[in-house]
Amino acid sequence: MDSLILASLVLPVFGAAGILLAGRWPNLRESVTIVTAVATFACVVQLVEPVLAGSQPGVRLFELFSGLPVAFRVEPLGMIFALVASGLWIVSSIYSIGYMRGNGEHDQTRFYVCFALSIAAALGIAFSANLLTLFLFYEILTLITYPLVTHSRTEKAKRGGRVYLAILMGTSMLFLLPAIIYTWHVAGTTDFRVGGILPATLTPGALTALLALYMFGIGKAALMPFHRWLPAAMVAPTPVSALLHAVAVVKAGVFSVVKVVAYVFGAGVLAGQTGWLIAVAAFTILAASIVALRADNFKRRLAYSTVSQLSYIVLAAVVLTPLSTVGAALHIVSHALGKITLFFTAGAIYTAAHQTEISQFDGIGRRMPWTMTAFTIGSLSIIGIPPFVGFVSKWYILSGALSAGMLQVAAVFLLSTLLNAAYLLPIVHRAFFREPVHDDHHGEHGEAPPFMVIAVCLTAAGTLAVALFPDVLVGLAQRIVSGGGV
Amino acid sequence: MALAQHLPALQVILPLISAPLAILFRRAGPAFLIVTAAAWLSFAIAIALFLQVDASGLISYPMGNWQPPWGIEYRLDRLNSFMLVLVSGMAAVVLPYARGSIEREIPHESHYMFYAMLGLCLTGLLGIVITGDAFNLFVFLEVSSLSTYVLIAMGRDRRALTAAYQYLIMGSIGATFIVIGIGFLYLMTGTLNLADMVPRVAVIESSRPGLAALAFISVGVSLKVALFPLHQWLPNAYTYAPSSVSAFLAATATKVALYALIRFYFTVFGDSFVFGKLPLPEFMLILSLFAMLFANAIAIFQDNLKRLFAYSSVGQIGYITLGLSFDSVHGVGASIMHLFNHGVAKGAIFLLIGGAVARMTTRQAAPPAPTFERIAGLSKAMPLTCFGVVLGGLSLIGVPGTAGFVSKWYLVLAAMEKGQWWLVGAILVSSLLAVAYVWRFVEAAYFRAPPAGRETGKEAPFALLIPGWLLILATLWFGLDTSFTAGAALDAAQQLVHSGN
Numbered sequence: 001m002d003s004l005i006l007a008s009l010v011l012p013v014f015g016a017a018g019i020l021l022a023g024r025w026p027n028l029r030e031s032v033t034i035v036t037a038v039a040t041f042a043c044v045v046q047l048v049e050p051v052l053a054g055s056q057p058g059v060r061l062f063e064l065f066s067g068l069p070v071a072f073r074v075e076p077l078g079m080i081f082a083l084v085a086s087g088l089w090i091v092s093s094i095y096s097i098g099y100m101r102g103n104g105e106h107d108q109t110r111f112y113v114c115f116a117l118s119i120a121a122a123l124g125i126a127f128s129a130n131l132l133t134l135f136l137f138y139e140i141l142t143l144i145t146y147p148l149v150t151h152s153r154t155e156k157a158k159r160g161g162r163v164y165l166a167i168l169m170g171t172s173m174l175f176l177l178p179a180i181i182y183t184w185h186v187a188g189t190t191d192f193r194v195g196g197i198l199p200a201t202l203t204p205g206a207l208t209a210l211l212a213l214y215m216f217g218i219g220k221a222a223l224m225p226f227h228r229w230l231p232a233a234m235v236a237p238t239p240v241s242a243l244l245h246a247v248a249v250v251k252a253g254v255f256s257v258v259k260v261v262a263y264v265f266g267a268g269v270l271a272g273q274t275g276w277l278i279a280v281a282a283f284t285i286l287a288a289s290i291v292a293l294r295a296d297n298f299k300r301r302l303a304y305s306t307v308s309q310l311s312y313i314v315l316a317a318v319v320l321t322p323l324s325t326v327g328a329a330l331h332i333v334s335h336a337l338g339k340i341t342l343f344f345t346a347g348a349i350y351t352a353a354h355q356t357e358i359s360q361f362d363g364i365g366r367r368m369p370w371t372m373t374a375f376t377i378g379s380l381s382i383i384g385i386p387p388f389v390g391f392v393s394k395w396y397i398l399s400g401a402l403s404a405g406m407l408q409v410a411a412v413f414l415l416s417t418l419l420n421a422a423y424l425l426p427i428v429h430r431a432f433f434r435e436p437v438h439d440d441h442h443g444e445h446g447e448a449p450p451f452m453v454i455a456v457c458l459t460a461a462g463t464l465a466v467a468l469f470p471d472v473l474v475g476l477a478q479r480i481v482s483g484g485g486v
Numbered sequence: 487m488a489l490a491q492h493l494p495a496l497q498v499i500l501p502l503i504s505a506p507l508a509i510l511f512r513r514a515g516p517a518f519l520i521v522t523a524a525a526w527l528s529f530a531i532a533i534a535l536f537l538q539v540d541a542s543g544l545i546s547y548p549m550g551n552w553q554p555p556w557g558i559e560y561r562l563d564r565l566n567s568f569m570l571v572l573v574s575g576m577a578a579v580v581l582p583y584a585r586g587s588i589e590r591e592i593p594h595e596s597h598y599m600f601y602a603m604l605g606l607c608l609t610g611l612l613g614i615v616i617t618g619d620a621f622n623l624f625v626f627l628e629v630s631s632l633s634t635y636v637l638i639a640m641g642r643d644r645r646a647l648t649a650a651y652q653y654l655i656m657g658s659i660g661a662t663f664i665v666i667g668i669g670f671l672y673l674m675t676g677t678l679n680l681a682d683m684v685p686r687v688a689v690i691e692s693s694r695p696g697l698a699a700l701a702f703i704s705v706g707v708s709l710k711v712a713l714f715p716l717h718q719w720l721p722n723a724y725t726y727a728p729s730s731v732s733a734f735l736a737a738t739a740t741k742v743a744l745y746a747l748i749r750f751y752f753t754v755f756g757d758s759f760v761f762g763k764l765p766l767p768e769f770m771l772i773l774s775l776f777a778m779l780f781a782n783a784i785a786i787f788q789d790n791l792k793r794l795f796a797y798s799s800v801g802q803i804g805y806i807t808l809g810l811s812f813d814s815v816h817g818v819g820a821s822i823m824h825l826f827n828h829g830v831a832k833g834a835i836f837l838l839i840g841g842a843v844a845r846m847t848t849r850q851a852a853p854p855a856p857t858f859e860r861i862a863g864l865s866k867a868m869p870l871t872c873f874g875v876v877l878g879g880l881s882l883i884g885v886p887g888t889a890g891f892v893s894k895w896y897l898v899l900a901a902m903e904k905g906q907w908w909l910v911g912a913i914l915v916s917s918l919l920a921v922a923y924v925w926r927f928v929e930a931a932y933f934r935a936p937p938a939g940r941e942t943g944k945e946a947p948f949a950l951l952i953p954g955w956l957l958i959l960a961t962l963w964f965g966l967d968t969s970f971t972a973g974a975a976l977d978a979a980q981q982l983v984h985s986g987n
Contacts (some may be wrong), residue, residue: 062966062967063968063969064892064966064968065892065895065896065968065972066972066976070966132886135886136886136887139885139886139887140886140887143880143885150933153932153933157933158929158933162925165921165925166921169918169921170918170921173884173914173917173918173921174911174914174915174918177898177914178898178902178910178914181895181898181899181902182902184899185899185902185903
């Protein structure tokens with residue numbers, strides 16, 4: 001069991017080394033990526049059964065500070081995140097091949113190396129047994145994705161990279177690090193435990209301050225006003241946007257939020273203390289949706305949609321009912337599958353038609369039927385329409401909010417669902433029901449390269465498949481609240 | 487067994503002898519071999535002594551078998567055995583590097599002199615650390631300072647001369663202040679042995695001469711430490727000295743001066759007096775904050791990389807003195823750790839930059855200054871050098887996984903223990919300033935196009951790359967395995983804080 005945990009962390013690193021060595025032979029290099037991704041996923045999947053059965057395998061590596069080790073423990077929430085990250089790595093690798101070759105990108109070896117290392121960092125976050133380990137991999141993830149975000153090395157990429165780094169490192173250093181050290185100072189441990197680790201002696205003021213440090217310190221969760229790095233990171237190639245928005249980065253953020261709320265604070269300590277945070281999250285959901293509504297740039301609209309969807313998870317976590325926590329965990333999966341489909345579409349359109357603005361998408365669905373059908377499915381899932389997975393997670397979150405009697409939270413979710421539909425469905429309408437504008441500038445184009453179409457269809461099918469067979473994921477999510485054998 | 491007893495003496499004597507031997511040969515080759523052998527041996531001895539102190543506690547060695555307090559005593563505890571490892575280890579890494587790098591920086595006929603001076607400088611620094619005698623400490627301080635002036639002046643840039651001269655004036659003022667302070671102490675206590683002084687100082691420390699001694703020593707040592715605002719000599723000295731000298735000084739010279747400060751404050755005068763009864767903690771706190779915020783901010787706007795990292799050193803010294811001013815186990819421990827962690831990271835950075843400069847240097851002209859203009863797009867030609875500098879920079883920032891994170895953690899923890907949240911903020915803000923100057927390098931090296939006419943396509947020479955990367959790997963290692971650094975530093979802090987008096 002221990003070896004499986006370590007293997008899933010080390011495999012991507014070895015994969016990165018292999019990619020570097022095979023850099024001169026693109027076909028071999030991409031094979032290394034795919035093989036590593038599949039092997040890593042296989043390792044992660046084998047952990048599911050024991051975790052589902054209630055055990056929590058763990059590994060302790062070494063002590064960084066006395067009494068404070070770098071250690072891993074696989075609990076249900078981390079299991080879900082690890083499944084998402086390693087599973088989507090396979091799909092996005094397939095997609096990357098189509099995108100990077102289709103667009104003739106430079107420095108592809110560096111791209112695949114950094115991508116593999118990002119996955120290793122994401123799995124490190126997923127399996128971390130304490131805050132210190134989580135912080136270690138959290139910062140590594142920021143740094144290793146920086147070369148990906150700034151892949152094009154243009155002036156625009158440099159500026160986007162600055163915002164990306166400044167916000168993510170600024171928040172994690174100024175807020176998250178002192179929060180962790182303070183937790184260590186008052187609690188004498190930073191382990192994740194069901195029910196929390198903070199001593200009961202903490203005053204409500206200190207508790208609120210600490211919660212604020214954590215919530216704004218985890219900048220990857222993009223709580224307003226620290227959300228600007230996500231739109232800034234749009235300069236990245238689309239597979240990187242997929243990595244940021246679906247596979248690893250923002251998911252690492254909301255995962256950390258749920259983990260801190262559930263395992264550092266605990267529902268008991270936080271009860272009645274989270275009103276302001278619910279307000280901030282609700283504001284983020286609505287404000288980001290409205291910005292998305294007004295954006296014409298496709299990736300920008302998707303980026304603000306992500307900001308809004310992330311706050312779903314934050315909000316669900318701080319509602320503090322068991323049902324909403326299950327919903328938060330499930331929404332990590334459903335948003336990942338839905339949003340990766342949408343971003344894959346954006347890249348496919350860019351590669352095939354060289355279009356980036358929504359107003360240029362008239363009739364594009366007739367030329368790219370597969371891609372745009374997948375987009376429609378992804379949109380429906382994000383909006384939360386059955387039988388797609390977005391519906392399942394929203395159902396849990398709403399039930400949780402209602403069981404706690406939080407009608408205003410339920411209202412925010414319903415309103416936001418309408419906004420989701422308002423900024424996604426017009427794209428579908430435009431793509432399928434408007435006449436294509438003939439454009440001399442861009443010649444006739446057809447479907448995107450096959451690698452990309454396969455990937456986007458796979459993820460769209462995933463939104464359906466997970467919704468139809470949710471047992472494993474729901475089982476894992478319910479383990480979070482029912483508690484494993486801690 | 488007999489030899490093992492004399493390790494403390496050999497620690498200093500080996501490099502001391504190597505210097506005149508190097509001069510006797512008058513040739514670069516043998517001089518290099520002799521001084522390098524001495525440095526490696528003294529590194530081995532330092533490790534042996536460290537382990538010995540770890541196992542058995544204090545070591546006292548009477549020089550020439552003249553018993554203390556009459557004779558000179560070499561006295562080893564957790565703190566200085568740890569420092570010996572840093573100083574001799576840096577010398578062991580820098581010397582092989584110097585062979586490759588001074589080729590282009592110093593005329594061939596003075597190479598033997600360079601090695602001799604480096605040997606003397608090492609002698610002086612090791613002597614300051616190991617000795618238990620106040621006047622002996624001053625003598626070694628002069629040995630190291632005088633040889634440092636020569637080493638800096640050897641830089642091929644003509645401004646090296648003014649830099650060395652500036653340092654000579656400041657350093658001499660510092661040394662004079664120190665010797666006056668030691669004189670007062672001798673006057674009042676009648677002894678020069680530091681350990682012997684401790685109980686006697688406790689009686690007279692509040693007297694006017696006692697306070698004067700403390701004041702003179704504080705100012706004198708602070709000059710050598712380059713504590714803000716007495717840091718004016720440092721940026722020029724680091725910028726214009728030969729690369730290997732910049733690296734060695736950045737990693738050891740100010741660190742040894744800090745050691746002397748710790749020794750006088752915590753052992754001789756006792757922290758309960760210095761930090762408990764005098765307004766020194768507030769004073770040190772303010773100066774440290776100025777160093778951390780001002781010097782780091784100034785660093786961002788430098789155009790020459792060596793100068794940038796020199797100002798960064800002034801800022802990092804601020805962290806160290808800040809930790810001392812807390813006068814707690816975690817605070818002082820963080821300082822001692824940071825002496826080591828920062829020394830290794832900064833040494834690595836200077837070595838790597840030196841390698842890049844060496845590649846850009848032609849034999850006829852003086853080495854070009856590593857300005858941002860010149861290093862634009864350098865990552866294409868020298869990927870390993872640039873990546874190494876970035877990793878070293880991450881340690882200066884204090885990113886987890888690097889050594890700098892470990893010391894930052896304890897420093898923040900110490901500030902929290904004092905309940906000083908605004909200081910927590912100041913520490914973290916100043917590490918964000920480090921992000922700014924490290925990222926200036928990243929953007930220049932990785933984003934900008936190389937200037938026209940630069941020789942492209944070649945990594946720095948391997949002889950220069952390997953020592954730098956060795957230290958970078960050490961930085962990463964000590965960022966994950968902290969049993970050596972944090973273990974020794976916290977132990978030493980335990981011994982120092984609230985020990986006697």
